[in-house]
Amino acid sequence: MKRFVLSLPLFVFVASCGGGVSPSTPPPAPPQPPRTLTGLEPFAPRTEIRVGQRVGPLVAYGSYDDGTTGTVDAVWTSSDPDVVAIGEDGLAEGVGAGTAVVTATFEGFSVELEFMVEDANPRSTKDRPDDIGGPQVHFVYAVPRDWEDRNRDRFGEVERAALSIQNWLASEVGQTLRLDTYQGRPDVSFLRLSFTHQEGDGTAGGTVHDLLREARSLEVSGDKLLAFFYEGSVAGVCGSAPILGRGGAVYMGCADAELGAAEDAVSTYEVVMVHEFFHAFGAVASCAPNYVPGSHVNDLENDLMFAGVDREPRGGETFIDVGRDDYYGHGRPDCNDVSRSRFLRTAPSGMAGASVEVRLPPGDWPVRCELEH
Numbered sequence: 001m002k003r004f005v006l007s008l009p010l011f012v013f014v015a016s017c018g019g020g021v022s023p024s025t026p027p028p029a030p031p032q033p034p035r036t037l038t039g040l041e042p043f044a045p046r047t048e049i050r051v052g053q054r055v056g057p058l059v060a061y062g063s064y065d066d067g068t069t070g071t072v073d074a075v076w077t078s079s080d081p082d083v084v085a086i087g088e089d090g091l092a093e094g095v096g097a098g099t100a101v102v103t104a105t106f107e108g109f110s111v112e113l114e115f116m117v118e119d120a121n122p123r124s125t126k127d128r129p130d131d132i133g134g135p136q137v138h139f140v141y142a143v144p145r146d147w148e149d150r151n152r153d154r155f156g157e158v159e160r161a162a163l164s165i166q167n168w169l170a171s172e173v174g175q176t177l178r179l180d181t182y183q184g185r186p187d188v189s190f191l192r193l194s195f196t197h198q199e200g201d202g203t204a205g206g207t208v209h210d211l212l213r214e215a216r217s218l219e220v221s222g223d224k225l226l227a228f229f230y231e232g233s234v235a236g237v238c239g240s241a242p243i244l245g246r247g248g249a250v251y252m253g254c255a256d257a258e259l260g261a262a263e264d265a266v267s268t269y270e271v272v273m274v275h276e277f278f279h280a281f282g283a284v285a286s287c288a289p290n291y292v293p294g295s296h297v298n299d300l301e302n303d304l305m306f307a308g309v310d311r312e313p314r315g316g317e318t319f320i321d322v323g324r325d326d327y328y329g330h331g332r333p334d335c336n337d338v339s340r341s342r343f344l345r346t347a348p349s350g351m352a353g354a355s356v357e358v359r360l361p362p363g364d365w366p367v368r369c370e371l372e373h
Contacts, residue, residue, distance in 0.1 A: 035064040040074065040111040042104050045258070047113055049094040050120040050155045057090030060104040060111065074104035084115045094118075120154040123190050127220040128182040135223045135342040136180040137277070139188045142211055142249075143231040144197040150231060152259060153188045158229055160260030161270050162186040168266045168356045169274065170347035172320045173328060177277075178345050180224060189218045197232045207234050208241055208249050215247075225280055225343055227273060229259065238268065241276035243295055248276030257361060265357040271318055275304055278338050283327035287335035290326050297326050317358050 041061040049055055060074035076086045083100035085093045092102060094117040102113045127138065139162050141153040152158050163186065166176045180187045193200070193214050200207065211228050220226065226247035233253030234240070241248030250273045252259065257267035278284075283305055284291055290299035296307035300322045321328035321338075328338045338344070 035066045035068065037062050037072075037107050037109060038065050039063045040072070040104060040106060040109045041069075042102075042111045042113050044092060044102075044113055044115075046261075048116045048118070049092070050118055051094045051096060052120055052151070053155045054087075054091045054093045056092050058086070058092055058102070058104070058113075059090075060106060062106065062109075072106045074106040077103050077105070079103070083117050118156075120151070121156060121159065121188070123154055124182075124188070125190055125218065127180075127189060127218050127224075128187050130187075130222065131181045131184065132178070133222070135178055135225070137177045137227055137343055138180040138220060138224045139186060139227045139229070140191050140211075140215060140218070141188060141231070142191040142193055142214070142228050144193050144195060144200050147197045147232050149192075152229060152231070153190050157260035158188045159186045160263055161229070161273070162188070162227075163263045164260065164266050164356070165270050165274060166347075167264060167351065168270065168358070169320075169344075170351035171356045173339065174347050175339065175344045176347045176351065178343050189215075189220075191215060191218060191228075200230070201233055201235065207251075208245065208247050211249055212247050223342075225277070227277070229269065229273075239272040239276045241279040243279055244282050245280050248273065248280050250276065255361070257359070261359065262357075264355070265359055267359045268361070271304070271358065271360060274320075277343075278305060278327065281338045281341040281343065282336040283338050285327065285336040287332075288326035297321075299323070299326070318360060 041063065043059040043061065045055045058076050060072050061069050062072040063069050076090065078084045078086050078100050079102070080098065080100040082096050083094070083098040084102055085095050086102065087093060092115065097117055097119050099117070100115050102115055104111050130136065139158050141158050143149050162179060166179060169176050191214060195210070200210070207230070208228070211230065212226065215226055228247060228249040230249050230251050232251060234251045237251065238254035239248065239250045250269050252269065255268040257269055259267065259269045261267055279295060284295045284297055288297065290297040292298045292307050294307060297303055297305050298307050300306065302318050303322050304318055304320045305327060324330055327336065330337055
């Protein structure tokens with residue numbers, strides 16, 4: 001009996017240390033069968049590019065039979081390397097005007113993107129002859145002397161931005177800018193600045209005044225408001241303009257949005273530019289019912305001229321004077337109404353009411369604006 005009793009703990013000890021499975025431990029999951037690739041989906045930031053422009057990286061997404069997707073290490077080739085060349089870094093570069101098919105191949109599957117390449121716009125460092133007379137808005141691409149020139153004027157980004165602003169204004173308020181054009185297209189000037197990016201970053205509330213001074217070299221003629229897309233950052237803000245001044249600026253370092261993505265879509269940069277235009281047109285006057293110091297409004301967060309204080313950043317839709325009671329279309333003769341600006345005119349028939357997408361990423365709105373004096 002003693003022998004039997006003494007052997008019991010040994011039996012328990014051996015059982016508990018010999019690799020047995022506790023009742024509370026779930027059994028290991030059976031191995032999953034390998035998923036099967038069913039197709040590919042290609043992506044490029046844009047497929048309409050200019051000679052000398054590089055876009056990418058190109059990405060191929062694999063679709064699998066279990067409903068999942070993921071990026072795959074596809075091989076990219078071009079049907080005509082003299083039109084579009086694919087670099088080792090996965091970027092597509094416009095080499096010559098024309099069309100080319102770019103193909104991604106992976107594990108027996110292939111998928112195509114058609115690229116259209118146009119010649120780059122000729123660069124202009126002077127105000128060119130006007131198509132129309134009277135007050136106009138003239139766009140400028142300005143780059144500090146030590147900063148990278150990203151050719152936003154030559155690659156059509158500023159031109160598309162100007163046209164998308166026109167379409168957005170037409171859809172929102174039935175008016176457009178009196179846009180400075182040359183031979184039917186937006187006249188865009190290039191301005192290489194005499195000051196460095198660091199010097200520009202420290203100017204804060206005086207940046208537009210500095211840009212206007214430098215823009216004298218453009219020999220701008222007539223009654224023109226200058227709209228600067230500035231390549232760089234300034235004091236942590238997205239834009240600035242003096243009230244009833246001669247220009248406004250948007251600072252490209254303030255967001256990761258795409259400038260001039262499409263003529264039927266506006267991003268952070270285009271919406272901020274309209275915000276600065278409206279400052280230059282006199283908004284928001286202190287007689288507005290929802291005025292707050294700094295010439296903004298504080299009634300609705302998705303208003304173009306909202307102050308943007310004491311709230312969480314957001315994106316999404318943005319509208320021009322919700323309620324038409326503060327700065328646009330209120331009709332009061334004793335308070336500034338931007339709709340009467342000499343730089344605006346009635347939108348051509350067919351433009352008003354068109355659908356324009358507003359692409360404001362979360363965190364990019366309300367605008368971080370520096371009012372200049």
